[in-house]
Amino acid sequence: MNFNFFTPVSDLVLAHNELLSPQALGKKIKIHSAKKGFPDLKGVNIAVFGVLENRNDVNYIGETFQLNEVRKTFYSLFPGSWNTIIADLGDIERGETVEDTYFALKTTVSDLIKQNVIPVIIGGTQDLTYATYRAYDNIQPMVNLVSVDCRFDLGDSSKPIKNNSFVGKIILDEPYNLFNYATIGYQTYFNSQEEKDLMDNLYFESYRLGEVSNNITIVEPVMRDANMVSIDLSSVRGSELSLKQKFSPNGLDGKEICAMSRYAGISNKVSSFGIYEYKASKDDEMTSMLISQILWYFIEGVNCRVNDEDFSDDNSYQKFIALVEDQELVFFKSVKTGRWWIEIPFLSNVNNKLKRHTLLPCMHQDYIDACQNKVPERWYKAFQKNSI
Known part of the structure; x- marks a missing residue:
């Protein structure tokens, strides 16, 4: 495990954590701090970390972001009756180039999975899913990817990778490891007919927002079959989010996105989980609280995992x-x-x-x-x- 990729959690967040109840989540997890150094991962089940990379956003204009507000909110929640050990590894800073950030993320995810630790990534842009996917190259031959998104993000694979076109790279770049790609919560008017036809021709799965809202349980078998889950916050309707994060008046509500997160956690196959497209703003409480609750429900799901797949008996x-x-x-x-x-x-x-x-x-x-x-x-x- 390369500790050098990570910067510690900020002193501001740690000072805030000191004021919390002894029962709060922030007091129960291992935290990478400047004072105590990188946490020992022995016995750790879930490793949460940020990736501060957003340069492949199609609307990128040079802005940076940090995850202090998300951490403050996450630490302030109370854990359930959990037996998992959680670590906050801090943040992977943006590299000299985006490819450097990809390399750091790919290496980290690969190392964690090999140690039976579930990486939970809070990202900038969703193209980071590509680097996470490449982490599986030497781990398993076929990967099932589930994306909770209002768009398919297929794009033109011949052009440079962006946050709205990374799936095309996943499909066409060697080695070919993708077995199934499923999009949950897509909205038809954000996707061209050509993309919809391509999804059908490749026998990939897609679930419209209306289908999911009408019956959230259809998501459970899809999540149970997933190795990777990637959530794009633009799939959530604008009224659930803070000002800069608002994207569409239609989308998943907070309860639905948290239910999906729990399904992902319960799945015995899901070995990495990511939340992307976070855009920090001054009135950030809503978005940071939603991200924290999505994380909470994923961890809750992991704690409820039951091995029921022994069909030899x-x-x-x-x-x-x-x-x-x-x-x-x-x-x-x-x-x-x-x-x-x-x-x-x-x-x-x-x-x-x-x-x-x-x-x-x-x-x-x-x-x-x-x-x-x-x-x-x-x-x-x-x-x-x-x-x-």
Whole structure:
């Protein structure tokens, strides 16, 4: 772990922390300070840190930012009945170039994941997701990325990377590690028809804001299948945020974004989590409080993780079979948690990416639909992607 990438939490925040209740979160976590140095990561489960990089913002005009207000608010919250150990590593400052910042972030995330520590990133711009994704290059062969965003951020991969076009780079840059990309909460009028068609042609998943607001539980299987979760604060409606952060009158509300964060935390696969597009302003209380609550719910979710994916033990699940058209769909339900999965069959005649029967997280509703002769959309997309 390279400590040199990090600057300690500011003395101003630490002085504020001293005034808090002994039960406050700020008194319960390991903090990187100038006085005590970098915290020992032995036994740490979650490492929170800032990345003060925003130069790839399409609207960048030279402004800088810091995370003091977010930390003050986060430290002032009270923890739940948690058994996880949390560390605040401080901030990765912007490097000489944006690529230097990417390198520092990629190296840090990779080191933390290898130590079984979940990195939680509070960022500047969302293109930092690209550096986080590249951290998985030597860790696992296929990555599922979930982005909570009002836009797809596909962009033109032939042009320099920006905060509204980083996904194109993720898809087309070698090594090709991306298996699935899902966007939650997109708003149609912010996305071109070409981008929507591309999402469909690549069998990626997209969930409109209206779908998510109508039934937040559709997000849970998507999060359960994710390795990386990236939240763009512009997906939140303007009334929930402070002045400089406001983007759109429509968007997710605070309760919805926190529920998604908890789903991400509960997922046994999510190994990195990021909140991006933070723009500090003078009336910052609303945004910093929302970020703090998103973090809180993610940590709460991690504390509620249950290992219910041991399908080698026949007593740990129930098996259901539904016949849809000519296809036999096999479902599994965990006895312990009641969560559902659907099997994606192995295709012997194609260059199969997964090389085995793969269980895809799904909902009880998918089984009900299959019994009524409807093919679940998640299964169809995964099956098609697996066949390419």
